[in-house]
Amino acid sequence: MNEIIIKGLAVMGGLGLAFSVTLAYLSHRLKVESNPLVEKVLDILPGINCGACGFSSCRNFAEAIVAERKPFTCIPGGEDVNRKVSQLLGIQSQEVKRVKAVVHCGATKDEKKVSSFYVGPTSCAFVDITLGGLDCKYGCIGLGDCVSVCPAGAISIKRGKVVIDIKKCIGCGRCAKVCPRNLFELVPWQGESKIYFVACNNEEKVGYVKTVCERGCIGCGICVRIKDSPFYLQNNLSHINYQQIFNQEILEEAKNKCPTKCIQELDA
Amino acid sequence: MKELVLIFISTVLINNFVLTYFLGICPFLGVSGRLSSAIGMGFSVIFVMTFASSIVWLIYHLILVKLNLVFLEYIVFILVIASLVQIVEMFVRKYSPSLYQALGIYLPLITTNCAILGCALFMVARNYNFLEAVVYGFSAGLGFTVVLLVMAGIREDLNYCEVPKVFRGAPITLITAGLLALCFMGFSGLIRA
Numbered sequence: 001m002n003e004i005i006i007k008g009l010a011v012m013g014g015l016g017l018a019f020s021v022t023l024a025y026l027s028h029r030l031k032v033e034s035n036p037l038v039e040k041v042l043d044i045l046p047g048i049n050c051g052a053c054g055f056s057s058c059r060n061f062a063e064a065i066v067a068e069r070k071p072f073t074c075i076p077g078g079e080d081v082n083r084k085v086s087q088l089l090g091i092q093s094q095e096v097k098r099v100k101a102v103v104h105c106g107a108t109k110d111e112k113k114v115s116s117f118y119v120g121p122t123s124c125a126f127v128d129i130t131l132g133g134l135d136c137k138y139g140c141i142g143l144g145d146c147v148s149v150c151p152a153g154a155i156s157i158k159r160g161k162v163v164i165d166i167k168k169c170i171g172c173g174r175c176a177k178v179c180p181r182n183l184f185e186l187v188p189w190q191g192e193s194k195i196y197f198v199a200c201n202n203e204e205k206v207g208y209v210k211t212v213c214e215r216g217c218i219g220c221g222i223c224v225r226i227k228d229s230p231f232y233l234q235n236n237l238s239h240i241n242y243q244q245i246f247n248q249e250i251l252e253e254a255k256n257k258c259p260t261k262c263i264q265e266l267d268a
Numbered sequence: 269m270k271e272l273v274l275i276f277i278s279t280v281l282i283n284n285f286v287l288t289y290f291l292g293i294c295p296f297l298g299v300s301g302r303l304s305s306a307i308g309m310g311f312s313v314i315f316v317m318t319f320a321s322s323i324v325w326l327i328y329h330l331i332l333v334k335l336n337l338v339f340l341e342y343i344v345f346i347l348v349i350a351s352l353v354q355i356v357e358m359f360v361r362k363y364s365p366s367l368y369q370a371l372g373i374y375l376p377l378i379t380t381n382c383a384i385l386g387c388a389l390f391m392v393a394r395n396y397n398f399l400e401a402v403v404y405g406f407s408a409g410l411g412f413t414v415v416l417l418v419m420a421g422i423r424e425d426l427n428y429c430e431v432p433k434v435f436r437g438a439p440i441t442l443i444t445a446g447l448l449a450l451c452f453m454g455f456s457g458l459i460r461a
Binding site for chain 2 (some may be wrong): 004007008011015016019022023026027032060077129243
């Protein structure tokens with residue numbers, strides 16, 4: 001018995017040693033020279049691998065900008081990171097447009113009508129291709145595919161409604177990519193205290209909207225008729241033109257006048 | 269010689285690792301999106317499989333059997349495969365950074381590719397001699413590569429097809445793999461006993 005243990009240990013130890021020596025030698029011989037600048041840039045970058053820049057990781061992004069030396073934007077990093085990296089590489093710093101995510105469905109679990117139950121994997125992507133779960137075929141399914149991909153932990157689901165913490169949101173847009181119903185929009189944000197948005201995505205006429213949801217936009221146009229209003233109607237649904245310059249009071253007024261209370265705000 | 273040819277043909281076509289034994293499905297589905305990375309992956313697997321089966325044969329017959337330590341086969345095989353994969357990874361990283369990027373996580377994942385461990389275990393279970401083991405490992409890798417390339421070709425063409433929304437992505441890939449496996453069943457009558 002003892003003999004087998006000793007022999008086993010010797011064989012395993014010997015093989016392990018032989019392979020590790022080979023690997024160590026080869027790793028020395030095949031060493032890849034990496035640019036020390038990449039490491040420095042990587043230290044400055046947020047390092048959350050959010051993918052907003054179009055690269056799959058911060059390391060790939062750092063390698064690309066060190067190699068190309070072109071102006072770049074790292075949205076989550078904000079101005080601070082962009083300035084530091086630009087200085088390090090000696091390139092022109094670019095103005096960073098800060099964006100935040102809003103979700104175009106603000107109905108809670110009680111407000112959304114459900115006439116057929118869904119049983120299956122708890123993922124919005126699955127529910128979206130079935131007929132069950134939610135009567136409104138535009139609205140938020142509320143199973144939180146967006147919650148699981150958010151690198152900043154800014155999304156939570158409260159009473160079946162997606163709530164975004166604007167303070168935590170870095171504007172990477174991962175949620176927008178994963179949402180099967182394209183409910184997310186990245187809106188520009190310049191430090192206002194509140195972000196207003198239309199909390200509905202239903203493009204049907206009022207009759208249908210009323211049958212599936214209490215909170216839906218009925219396309220009445222009250223918000224559009226306010227003076228200097230940034231709202232416009234498209235496919236029976238109200239939208240905000242965020243490019244237009246407007247003041248927050250108009251939005252507040254529209255929010256109060258909205259008959260179904262589907263213009264909502266997020267505190268920043 | 270006849271034995272070697274038989275082993276070669278039967279492993280590449282008839283008892284194909286991917287489509288008959290359903291081993292190594294992870295890289296088969298993961299890297300078959302583009303032909304260029306599929307070629308790189310295929311050659312890496314051929315290399316690892318050939319060397320793994322020959323080194324495993326040597327270690328198994330010259331050390332483990334002699335010292336009565338056959339029960340250690342799994343852990344020793346994994347050790348050999350992991351080290352070989354590391355070596356391949358270093359080579360690819362050094363000499364082809366673009367391939368290294370394209371293969372991504374699937375390159376280190378060859379370590380846990382069940383096709384390679386399966387190849388080593390089959391080879392031991394069938395009592396092949398050294399030459400047969402080398403041919404077996406090589407043809408298993410070649411079979412994997414052939415199927416991977418066929419699959420990558422089909423999937424590149426699938427990009428231009430109007431696939432129904434519910435079938436897009438993984439479902440159509442799995443259906444394609446299933447049909448391909450059915451096609452490979454046709455090879456089962458290739459060699460008359």
